[in-house]
Every structure is written in structure tokens, then in C-alpha cells.
Amino acid sequence: MISSRTIWDLALVVMLLIGSAFIWMTRATPGAIATPFVPEPAAAQPAPLVGHPAPEFTLTAVDGVQVSLSDLRGQVVLINLWATWCPPCRAEMPAIQQAYERFRDQGFIVLAVNQQEESATIVKYMNDQRLTFPALLDSDARVSAAYQARVLPSSFFIDRRGIIRAVYRGPMSRGMIEGTIEQLVAETP
Secondary structure, three states: OOOHHHHHHHHHHHHHHHHHHHHHHHOOOOOOOOOOOOOOOOOOOOOOOOOOEOOOOEEEEOOOOEEEHHHHOOOEEEEEEEOOOOHHHHHHHHHHHHHHHHHHHHOEEEEEEEEOOOHHHHHHHHHHHOOOOOEEEEOOOHHHHHOOOOOOOEEEEEOOOOEEEEEEEOOOOHHHHHHHHHHHHHOOO
């Protein structure tokens, strides 16, 4: 009969042999020419980062009005990338609406950038939920790609100078939304 101590000793020896073989096979050989590492591009543009200018875009709102981010310079902007079929997006919309109502007179605007849904679907949802901020159509997902919205919702708070000040991937709480807005509207342009 083999004791459990012997089994553990054998397992340890096997792991040491496998580890040593791996190290030996992957070691750098002196004098060998190293091939440089060239990473695959993750996207056509770098990911939007806090402290950097927000990527510019112009989209059509569900009411047909063209909205350009650059035209909103001087205001605090929340860009919220979302979809009606996304439960976390739907969950945070009432808090975004409350913040919009509370801060819009202080120069705050929400741009709800919808990801590739039909205008009628968006209008029905916005009306049913009594959402009054602009809903924009990202029909070709160009803005979603520029902002690298791999997760919905994805939210970007832009200051009055057009600089990204906060990025949230996933749903936001009311406290997160209002705390970020309070800080940004208090700043002078």
C-alpha cells in the first residue's frame, strides 16, 4: 500500500520536472536574434482616457436634430452609451433623468447614445420612462467604437473644456452620477 506522503512526494517530483522542462524549452538562447513584439491594434483609435480630450462626434437625435459634441463646449456632458435591451442600462436611466433635471440649469446635459437600435424603439422607451434628455442614434456604431464601449452601459463625464474627467463601465449608482456632476458643475470653465 502506498502512503499519502509518498503520493505527495511523487506529485512534487513530477511538478518539478514539468516546470524545469518548461523553463528549459522557453529560455532565451545567447546570441539568438530576438524578434520584436508587435502588438495587434486593439482599435483604430486609442481608448478614451481620463484627462484627455473626448473623441468628437456628430449624431442625429431621435427628433432629427444633429448634435455635435464640440457644440456643447462650455457645458458638462454625460455621454451614456446604452441600449433598450440592456437591463443595467435600463436600471440606471431613472437616476440619470433625476440628475439631468437637477443640474441642467447649471450647464449639464446628457447625451444618451443608443447603440444601433431603431428610432421608434428608442422613442417608445424614452416616452414610457419619461426621459427628457436627448437620445442620439449611433446607427453604424461609430461612436461606440471610438469610445470602445465593449460593455453597456458605458458612461463618460466631459468637463466644460471637452476633457474626459470620469469613465464608468457598467451601471452607475445615483450617488456616483450626482457626485461626479456636482464636482464638474462647480468648476469654472
